[in-house]
Amino acid sequence: MNYSPDNSNSGSNYGGSSSWDPSSSSNYGSGSSSYNMPQYGSGSSSWGSSGYNDCVQQCMAQYPPPPSYTATPPPPPPPTSTYSSSSSGSGVTHTVIVAPTQGVLRFVPFTVNASVGDTIHYVWGAGPHTVTKSSELTICNKSMDASTFASGPQNATFQFDVQVNDTNPIFYYCGVATHCEKGMFGIVNPPNADPTSSTSLGSMMPSLCANDTNLANMWSYTKNMTAGTSAAGWGSSYDMSGMPSWAHGAFAENIMYVSSLLVL
Numbered sequence: 001m002n003y004s005p006d007n008s009n010s011g012s013n014y015g016g017s018s019s020w021d022p023s024s025s026s027n028y029g030s031g032s033s034s035y036n037m038p039q040y041g042s043g044s045s046s047w048g049s050s051g052y053n054d055c056v057q058q059c060m061a062q063y064p065p066p067p068s069y070t071a072t073p074p075p076p077p078p079p080t081s082t083y084s085s086s087s088s089g090s091g092v093t094h095t096v097i098v099a100p101t102q103g104v105l106r107f108v109p110f111t112v113n114a115s116v117g118d119t120i121h122y123v124w125g126a127g128p129h130t131v132t133k134s135s136e137l138t139i140c141n142k143s144m145d146a147s148t149f150a151s152g153p154q155n156a157t158f159q160f161d162v163q164v165n166d167t168n169p170i171f172y173y174c175g176v177a178t179h180c181e182k183g184m185f186g187i188v189n190p191p192n193a194d195p196t197s198s199t200s201l202g203s204m205m206p207s208l209c210a211n212d213t214n215l216a217n218m219w220s221y222t223k224n225m226t227a228g229t230s231a232a233g234w235g236s237s238y239d240m241s242g243m244p245s246w247a248h249g250a251f252a253e254n255i256m257y258v259s260s261l262l263v264l
Contacts (some may be wrong), residue, residue, distance in 0.1 A: 108258070204240055204248065
């Protein structure tokens with residue numbers, strides 16, 4: 001996997017998120033249609049091309065770039081090592097927003113399906129945040145393999161490219177203290193399971209919600225919002241078997257966040 005900072009502001013997409021105060025108690029019942037989605041975490045599902053584009057467009061509409069976004073050049077890239085590969089990088093470019101606005105600890109979209117030669121183009125909406133490669137089991141720890149990448153802490157307008165050299169799952173996270181634990185991680189080519197499997201997100205949702213009132217309210221809200229749309233059930237086939245148990249709830253929030261975002 002190749003990676004490089006990108007100092008160009010042209011052609012980038014800008015994302016967004018909803019706002020929620022996690023310190024306040026929820027006043028919404030299971031059938032509420034006014035539940036506010038959490039502002040921390042990530043969010044997504046299994047992307048088709050139209051779903052991905054819709055997500056980015058919704059993000060742009062909800063959180064347009066600040067006035068300085070195109071006028072102020074990004075800061076210079078931090079020193080970084082170069083990982084070389086024979087891949088040409090001539091495929092599709094997938095834009096991922098790193099924290100759409102200050103205090104929103106999300107990568108938008110949370111998951112991306114990419115092919116060999118594609119580029120993941122990260123655009124910072126706020127900071128400081130990092131894009132750092134990890135692994136499924138240790139999702140909040142930097143990977144030490146030969147293809148690891150790390151942007152270093154960056155702020156709004158910074159851009160960073162990662163080239164996809166195979167179709168294996170790639171996990172990454174924000175390395176700023178506590179951000180990953182709050183759900184700021186993402187996946188390229190997430191692993192899938194049979195939707196009826198006991199390790200699929202869809203099968204695990206009832207038990208996850210049984211132990212978390214806020215998650216249960218979010219699930220009810222998401223089902224109401226996405227009923228009868230193509231977003232209903234997105235992400236239900238994601239395989240959770242290799243993820244640490246503490247991350248299951250954050251993963252579910254991420255799926256529900258973008259599922260709801262797509263139908264706004």
